[in-house]
Amino acid sequence: MTKDFLLEIGTEEIPASYLEPGLNSLEELLTGCLRDSLIHFGNTKKFYTPRRLAILIRDVSLYGEDIVTVITGPPKEIAFEDDKPTSQLVGFVRAHGVSPEKVKIIKKGKKEVIGIEKREKGCDALDILRDSIPSILGGIEFPRTMRWESSGVRFARPIRWIVCLFGKKMVKFQLAGVVSGRRSCMLRGEKNTTIDEPSNYGKLLQENLIIADPLKRKEKIESQIKKIAEEKDVEPIGDDELLLEVTNMVESPLAVIGEFDKSYLSLPDDVLRAALKGHQRYFWTERSGEGTNYFISVANNPHGDVDAIRKGNEKVLQARLEDAEFYLREDMKVPLHKRVEDLKEMIYDRKLGSLYDKTKRLVELSSFLCKWVEGVDITSLRRAALLSKTDLTTNMIKDGKEFTKLEGIIGAEYAQRQGEDKKVVDAIGEHYLPRFANDELPETKEGRVLAIADKVDTLVGGYMVSGIPTSSKDPRGMKRDANGIVRVLLERSLSIPLEAMIRKSFSLYGKEYSAQVLDFIIQRCRQYLLDRGISYNVVMSISPREDILTMKMIADSIVDAGDIQDIVMVTKRMNNILKGVKVGEGVVEEYLKEPEEKKLFSEARVTGKNLERCIREKKFKDAIFLLRALVPHINKLFDKILIMARDQKIKNNRLALLSYVHSLFQEIADFKSYGIK
CATH class of the missing domain: 1.10.730.10 (Isoleucyl-tRNA Synthetase; Domain 1)
Structure with a gap:
C-alpha cells in the first residue's frame, strides 16, 4: 500500500535565485533518505514561490523493505552426524534463537555450511519522515543562510509555517519554533487554507490565486504580457533571464503596462534597458524593431489597482531615467581622451597599480599581439586600448547603480557620440567579451585582440597577487578570464603563441615569467575540448602546443580520422x-x-x-x-x-x-x- 507525501515550508520572501537550487537540494536530501531506508516511492513534483518551497512525492510505501540477513555457521559435515544435529549445530541455533528446523544448507565457496535467515521488519515510513525531516531542512544548501531565533536553525529566510502530510495524516515535528500541520498561508491578507491531502495541494493553492508550479506561473506571465502588449500594438523584447527572475519573484502575477516620456528614447538603448531591467525588472517593448516608450511590469497582487500600480511604476522609472539623462549630459562635457589622466587616481589593484597603469599595459600588449592577427588596424587598436577604461571615470558607471554593468558599452557609446573611428568604437564595446559562459564573442579583429590583451593582463596580474585558483576557490574570476581567452582564440581561429603572449604580459608588469599561467590556460583549453564532447583519451593525448588553436585542430583531426x-x-x-x-x-x-x-x-x-x-x-x-x-x-x-x-x-x-x-x-x-x- 502507498500514500502520497507533501512537505511545504512557508517562509518570508526568499531571493529569486535561491528558490530552484534550494528546492533541488531538498529533493535530493528527502529522496535520499527514503532510498536509504529502503522505502519505495514514485514521481516527485516540485513547487516554489518566493514564500514557499514544496515537494509532492507520489506513491510512498508505508514501510521500507524487510531486511534479510544471512548468518552462516559451522560446515555441514560438522553440523550433522548421521543426519542428526550435532552439539555444534544445537549451540549455533540456540545462540541465534531459532530451532534446528530453520537452518539451511548454504554454498560458501566450495564448501557447504549451515545458515539461517534473520528477517528484520522494514521501517515505518511515517516514523522515518517525522524523525528525519528536521535535519533534512537544516541541511538544504542555499547560497546564504541566516539565523533568526534561539534554536540556531539556519535557513534562507525565517520559516513561518510548515505543512507536512503523509496521505491524510499529519507528520508532526517542530523546527525553529514552528510546529508542522496542515494549514498553509495564502495571499497576504487572506485566510489560511487547510490542505486535506497531498494530491490536492496545487489545486487548492490555484483556487486561492497562487500558482505554485513555476512552469505554469511562467506561462501565465508570458500570456498576460503578450495580451496587454497586443492592446498597445507593441511586442515585448524577449529576455529569458528576466522572465525567469520575475517568475521567481511572484506567486500570483499581474502584468501591467506603463509608459514613459518619449523624450527618453534619445538615451542609448542599453541605458534604457538597464534602467528598466536592472532595478525595476520591467520588460521593454518594441514596434517594427524600434524600442517604444511602453514597458511592462509584473506585480505580485492579483487584486491590485492596475492604475495605481502603473502610476507607481511610472513614477519610479521617471526618477531612474532622469538620473540617466543627467549622467549622460554631464559625461558628454568631458571627451574620453581627456579622461585618460583621471585613470591615475583610480586604483585597479593596490598591488598592481592604477587603471592608468593597466591602460598603458593594454596599449603595449595589444600592439604586441597584432603581429599574429592579419588585417588589424594598429592605430585604431592602440586608440581603443588607450580609451578602453575611461568610461570607468564617468558618472554613468561610477554613480549609476544599475548602469555600472554597462562598462565598455558606455565607453563605446560615448566614443561614437564624440566622433571616434568606428573601429575604435567597436573595439571598446567588445573588449570585455565574453563576460560569462556562452556570452557573445568580439566580432572585429581589433576587438578580439583587445579582449585577449585585457584578459591576459588581468589573469597575469591575478596570478601575481593570489596565484592559480583552486577547484573550489576562484575569488578573482581567473577561470572566467582564462575561459574567455580560450574561446576567443579557438572560436575566432587565432593562432597566437601562448608563451610569447604571457611572457610579454609579465614583462609589462616588470616581473619574471611563470609557466604556471601557461599551464593554467592549457588546462582550461583541455576542459573546453572535453565540454564539447571530445573524448578524454583524445584530449589528454595531445601535447601542449605553441598555440591552442593547433591543439584543437589536432583533436578535431583525430576525431575525424575515426x-x-x-x-x-x-x-x-x-x-x-x-x-x-x-x-x-x-x-x-x-x-x-x-x-x-x-x-x-x-x-x-x-x-x-x-x-x-x-x-x-x-x-x-x-x-x-x-x-x-x-x-x-x-x-x-x-x-x-x-x-x-x-x-x-x-x-x-x-x-x-x-x-x-x-x-x-x-x-x-x-x-x-x-x-x-
Whole structure:
C-alpha cells in the first residue's frame, strides 16, 4: 500500500535565485533518505514561490523493505552426524534463537555450511519522515543562510509555517519554533487554507490565486504580457533571464503596462534597458524593431489597482531615467581622451597599480599581439586600448547603480557620440567579451585582440597577487578570464603563441615569467575540448602546443580520422620496447640488413618530410593518414625481425630506427596514452 507525501515550508520572501537550487537540494536530501531506508516511492513534483518551497512525492510505501540477513555457521559435515544435529549445530541455533528446523544448507565457496535467515521488519515510513525531516531542512544548501531565533536553525529566510502530510495524516515535528500541520498561508491578507491531502495541494493553492508550479506561473506571465502588449500594438523584447527572475519573484502575477516620456528614447538603448531591467525588472517593448516608450511590469497582487500600480511604476522609472539623462549630459562635457589622466587616481589593484597603469599595459600588449592577427588596424587598436577604461571615470558607471554593468558599452557609446573611428568604437564595446559562459564573442579583429590583451593582463596580474585558483576557490574570476581567452582564440581561429603572449604580459608588469599561467590556460583549453564532447583519451593525448588553436585542430583531426586503434597499438608496442632503453643518435643505413627494416626506414624518411609539410600547413588529418600508412611496415618489422639482436651494433641501430619512427607519431599526439577499446 502507498500514500502520497507533501512537505511545504512557508517562509518570508526568499531571493529569486535561491528558490530552484534550494528546492533541488531538498529533493535530493528527502529522496535520499527514503532510498536509504529502503522505502519505495514514485514521481516527485516540485513547487516554489518566493514564500514557499514544496515537494509532492507520489506513491510512498508505508514501510521500507524487510531486511534479510544471512548468518552462516559451522560446515555441514560438522553440523550433522548421521543426519542428526550435532552439539555444534544445537549451540549455533540456540545462540541465534531459532530451532534446528530453520537452518539451511548454504554454498560458501566450495564448501557447504549451515545458515539461517534473520528477517528484520522494514521501517515505518511515517516514523522515518517525522524523525528525519528536521535535519533534512537544516541541511538544504542555499547560497546564504541566516539565523533568526534561539534554536540556531539556519535557513534562507525565517520559516513561518510548515505543512507536512503523509496521505491524510499529519507528520508532526517542530523546527525553529514552528510546529508542522496542515494549514498553509495564502495571499497576504487572506485566510489560511487547510490542505486535506497531498494530491490536492496545487489545486487548492490555484483556487486561492497562487500558482505554485513555476512552469505554469511562467506561462501565465508570458500570456498576460503578450495580451496587454497586443492592446498597445507593441511586442515585448524577449529576455529569458528576466522572465525567469520575475517568475521567481511572484506567486500570483499581474502584468501591467506603463509608459514613459518619449523624450527618453534619445538615451542609448542599453541605458534604457538597464534602467528598466536592472532595478525595476520591467520588460521593454518594441514596434517594427524600434524600442517604444511602453514597458511592462509584473506585480505580485492579483487584486491590485492596475492604475495605481502603473502610476507607481511610472513614477519610479521617471526618477531612474532622469538620473540617466543627467549622467549622460554631464559625461558628454568631458571627451574620453581627456579622461585618460583621471585613470591615475583610480586604483585597479593596490598591488598592481592604477587603471592608468593597466591602460598603458593594454596599449603595449595589444600592439604586441597584432603581429599574429592579419588585417588589424594598429592605430585604431592602440586608440581603443588607450580609451578602453575611461568610461570607468564617468558618472554613468561610477554613480549609476544599475548602469555600472554597462562598462565598455558606455565607453563605446560615448566614443561614437564624440566622433571616434568606428573601429575604435567597436573595439571598446567588445573588449570585455565574453563576460560569462556562452556570452557573445568580439566580432572585429581589433576587438578580439583587445579582449585577449585585457584578459591576459588581468589573469597575469591575478596570478601575481593570489596565484592559480583552486577547484573550489576562484575569488578573482581567473577561470572566467582564462575561459574567455580560450574561446576567443579557438572560436575566432587565432593562432597566437601562448608563451610569447604571457611572457610579454609579465614583462609589462616588470616581473619574471611563470609557466604556471601557461599551464593554467592549457588546462582550461583541455576542459573546453572535453565540454564539447571530445573524448578524454583524445584530449589528454595531445601535447601542449605553441598555440591552442593547433591543439584543437589536432583533436578535431583525430576525431575525424575515426578508429585509430591500429596507430594506438603500434605506438604502444614501440613505446614498450623503447622504455628505459638508451638509444643512439641516428640510424646507420649500412647496419640495416633485413628488407623489412630497410623498407620501414625508406618509408619513414618520406613520411617525415611529408609530415613536416602537413604540420606546417596545419593539415593534421592528412598527417594522421601518413602515419597510418607506416603501421603495416612497423608490424612487419615486429613480426619478422628480432629487435634485440645479439649483434650490439645491429640491435642499437634497430632501436634507433624505432625511436625515429616513434618520434614521427609524437609530432601529432602521444598515442600511447590513448585508451584501447
